[in-house]
Amino acid sequence: MERDRISLTVPTHTDSPAQQVVQYAQNKDPPSRPLQNRLRKTLFIAMPPKKRQSDVVRRKSRQSDVQPGDPIPNRGKRRYRPGTVALREIRRYQNGTDLLLRRLPFSRLVREIAESVRPRGEAMRWQSQAIQALQEAAEAFLVHLFEDTNLCAIHAKRVTIMQKDIQLARRIRGVWGGLG
Known part of the structure; x- marks a missing residue:
C-alpha cells in the first residue's frame, strides 16, 4: 500500500x-x-x-520469463559466520585418532630422506609398521609444536600464529625439541 x-x-x-x-x-x-x-x-x-498499465505489463512479462520445465536456479552455498567452521574442525580433529597426513606421500618422503643418508647402491627396505610408527611420531611432534606456537601467539596478544611464534617455541624447547 x-x-x-x-x-x-x-x-x-x-x-x-x-x-x-x-x-x-x-x-x-x-x-x-x-x-x-x-x-x-x-x-x-x-x-x-x-x-498502472506498466505494472500489469511487467507482471505478465515476469510470468512469461519462467517456462515450465526450466531448471530451478541454485540458491548458492550456505555461508557460516567466521570461526564457526574452524571450531567445528577443531572438535572433529580432537575427537578422532586417525592420522592426518596421507600415508603414501609420507612414506615416499621417508624413503627419499633415507636414500640421501645411505651410501649409493645400498637399498633400504621398510616395514609398513615402521613407517606408521614414524608417521605417528612426526604427527605428535607437529601437534605439540603447534600447541606451543599457539601459546606464543596468545602471549603476544594475537590470535593468528606466525613464523616467529614457531621459531620461539622451537628455541624454548631446546635442541631435541621433545614432547615433554
Missing part, C-alpha cells in the same frame, strides 16, 4: 490527536493560539495502490 503525506499544524495542548485529525479533516479553523504553542506534525494515511 502506498502512503500519502498530509502536513498539518496542530496545537499541542488541545484535544486528543484523534479529535484534532477529525476536526481538521472537516476543514474547521483551528482556534487562534500563539504561534509558539503550535507543532507541525505529519500524518500518514494509507491509500490503496494505484494500478
Whole structure:
C-alpha cells in the first residue's frame, strides 16, 4: 500500500490527536493560539495502490520469463559466520585418532630422506609398521609444536600464529625439541 503525506499544524495542548485529525479533516479553523504553542506534525494515511498499465505489463512479462520445465536456479552455498567452521574442525580433529597426513606421500618422503643418508647402491627396505610408527611420531611432534606456537601467539596478544611464534617455541624447547 502506498502512503500519502498530509502536513498539518496542530496545537499541542488541545484535544486528543484523534479529535484534532477529525476536526481538521472537516476543514474547521483551528482556534487562534500563539504561534509558539503550535507543532507541525505529519500524518500518514494509507491509500490503496494505484494500478498502472506498466505494472500489469511487467507482471505478465515476469510470468512469461519462467517456462515450465526450466531448471530451478541454485540458491548458492550456505555461508557460516567466521570461526564457526574452524571450531567445528577443531572438535572433529580432537575427537578422532586417525592420522592426518596421507600415508603414501609420507612414506615416499621417508624413503627419499633415507636414500640421501645411505651410501649409493645400498637399498633400504621398510616395514609398513615402521613407517606408521614414524608417521605417528612426526604427527605428535607437529601437534605439540603447534600447541606451543599457539601459546606464543596468545602471549603476544594475537590470535593468528606466525613464523616467529614457531621459531620461539622451537628455541624454548631446546635442541631435541621433545614432547615433554
